[in-house]
Amino acid sequence: MKLESVRIPRRLQASDLGEGDVFDVRIVDRHVSAIAPAVDPVARGTLISCTVDAHAHIDKNYTVREVGAAEGDLFAAIQRMREHAARWTREAFDARMERAVGEAWQCGTRALRTHLDWVEPNAPVSLYAFEQLRERWSGRVELQFVSLTPLDLFADSAAGDRIAQAVQHAGGVMGAFVYRNEGLVHKLGRVFDLAQQYGLALDFHVDEGLDANATGLRTIAQLALARHERRRISCGHACSLATQDDAQAGRTLDLCAQACIDLIALPSTNLYLQGEWHRTPVARGITRIREAALRSMRASLATDNVQDAFYPYGSYDLVETFGLGVQMAHLAPATDWLDAITVSPATALGLAWDGRIAPGCPADLVLLAATDEYELLDARGRRRTVIRNGTVLEIEQ
DSSP, rough: EEEEOOOOOOGGBBSOOOOOSSEEEEEETTTTEEEESSSSOOOEEEEEEEEEEEOOOOOTTTHHHHHHOOOHHHHHHHHHHHHTTTTHHHHHHHHHHHHHHHHHHHHTTEEEEEEEEEOSSOOOOOHHHHHHHHHHTTTTTTEEEEOOOOOOGSSSSSHHHHHHHHHTTOOEEEEEEEOTTTTTTHHHHHHHHHHHHTTTTTTEEEEOSOOTTHHHHHHHHHHHHHHTSSOOEEEEEEEETTTTTHHHHHHHHHHHHHTEEEEEEHHHHHHHHHHHHSOOOOOOOOOOOHHTTTTOOEEEOOOOOOOOOOOOOOOOOOHHHHHHHHHHTTTTSSGGGGGGTTHHHHHTOSSSSSSBBTTTOOOOOOEEEOGGGGGTTTTTTEEEEEEETEOOHHHHH
């Protein structure tokens, strides 16, 4: 297969591919075999690696008609989902999860990390549904899970051990929901202890609100540095960082950069949940992506919720999520930020391939119709050809 006159964004190039950014790409036996400057320098599309979704919730998607939309109240959404989850069956989880991954696959996603609500010491039913899903999709979409546990539950030593043991046994990542908790340092310290004891990576929901006094992100970075933590640590949301003054936010980001924390922004859910609902909202609910980039922290953009109480709309199309993130955070030129749905999340998830395109890389690619940055966000530009293992994927209409 040969792809002629395709633009490869600079941040997705594994090395200097020569003058210009339009290339002819040859694919042989499931890999990119050669990349050369295009004979015709007029771009016919934009080539990216298959996308990576670093933060999703496939255990509760597609439930908005059952539970209702929370309309800006995060904790009302949490409570509402918890009440309904008690009645969800294994079959219900199977159906919703299968639908989510199938949609992500069709859109060109090659890896996805989902958080599973884990609100008591025993493993949730969703974990067993996930394990079967992971097996079914092996070789197509690499699936990871995070145990999403209220931080306060880790104050119970026995509960924390049981959760960590179960997560380790299932090959997962340990997580916690962190927002203005009492005894924050002690409880987070317990999570770090468990991660070290059981050899687990960490992934936090942190500071998901607009309270400038929420400092969970800073505390996580401080603990990681104090403990010389070398395991990957992902921090999703961090909305309060945007409401803090520049000096305070800058100090936190400096610590995060030193600790090599992976920052994940969730534009759709946080735009919907954060800010006023009785008038036109001013706060956007997006973390400081651009300031992080100045510190060489390239944040990821991820899906988060789809059609549930937290966000009643949306899909698993990461290119669409990317477009919203570009507008929310004023990420320009847009082409320079395509690593937010490819390279950055691949790094955060510890994938074998970081998503940079070069001879020898896997032929897991998405060819977007967009010929330049200005077409990336329109309907025509988002049209795509998905290539998996060197073969064009037939997209279901």
